[in-house]
Amino acid sequence: MNKIFLREQILEIRKNLNVQKVESFSDIIINTLISSELYKKASNIMSYVSFNNEVNTHGFIAKAIEDGKKISVPYIDNKNKVMLPCLIHDINELVPGYFGILSPDPNRLKLIDEKSIDLVIVPGACFDINGYRIGYGGGYYDKFLPLLRKDTSTIGLAFSFQVIDKVPYEKYDIPVDFIITEKDFIECEVKNA
Structure with missing residues (x-):
């Protein structure tokens, strides 16, 4: 099965989730995340900002700021085709990008050094149990993740139907370390293999 077909298939299912399911599953996933040792130990966290029917991270970002964590979110530099981590102090600072x-x-970008990040919350259309992911086709995370320290943890957030046995991947693809769904906390088998 190729990436484009898998991405379209999974995103179609996600698009058809009703708002109540997205919110209730997101609440379970975020509660699991903030209860984890990974979250508790991290002081500098980067998180994607959810849109469409992704696992909702808006409440997570607000909670992390309230908990005194340094929070950065992605800024896409479309001209240079890179993703830059930018510190925020309030989710209301964000504008449509x-x-x-x-x-x-x-x-008003407040760029931070990617080497200072302890934990990255990663989006995806689809993940496999080894942590490999299919993103949305821009390749931004594939370029960004190798810049992190080796001990930086990465967590993919997904609804359970977005996690399958195996996704096709290339040698430059970097798997996430963990995946949290509304049903499971998955410790992925492969670490930067």
């Missing part, structure tokens, strides 16, 4: 996703204001 790339593809309409809430993003740091390009006139």
Whole structure:
């Protein structure tokens, strides 16, 4: 099965989830995340900002800020085709950016060093049990994840139907370390293999 077909198939299922399911499953996933040792030990966290029917991270970002964590979110530099981590102090600072996703204001970017990040919350259309993912086709996380420290943990957030046995991957693809769904906390088998 190829990536494009899998991405379209899974995103179609996700698109058809009703708002109540997205919210209730997201609440379970986020509660599991903030109860984890990974979250408790991390002081500098980068998280995607959810849009469409992704696992909702808006409440997570607000909670992490309230808990005194340093929170950064992605800014997509479309011209240079890179993703930059930018510190925020309030989710209300964000403005519509790339593809309409809430993003740091390009006139007020507070860039941080990716090597300072302890934990990254990663989006995806689809994950497999080894942590490999199919993103949305931009390749931004594939370029960003190798820049992190080796001991930085990565967690994919997904609804359970988004986790399958195996996704096709290339040698440059970097798997996440953990996946949290509304049903499971998965410790992935492969670490940067």
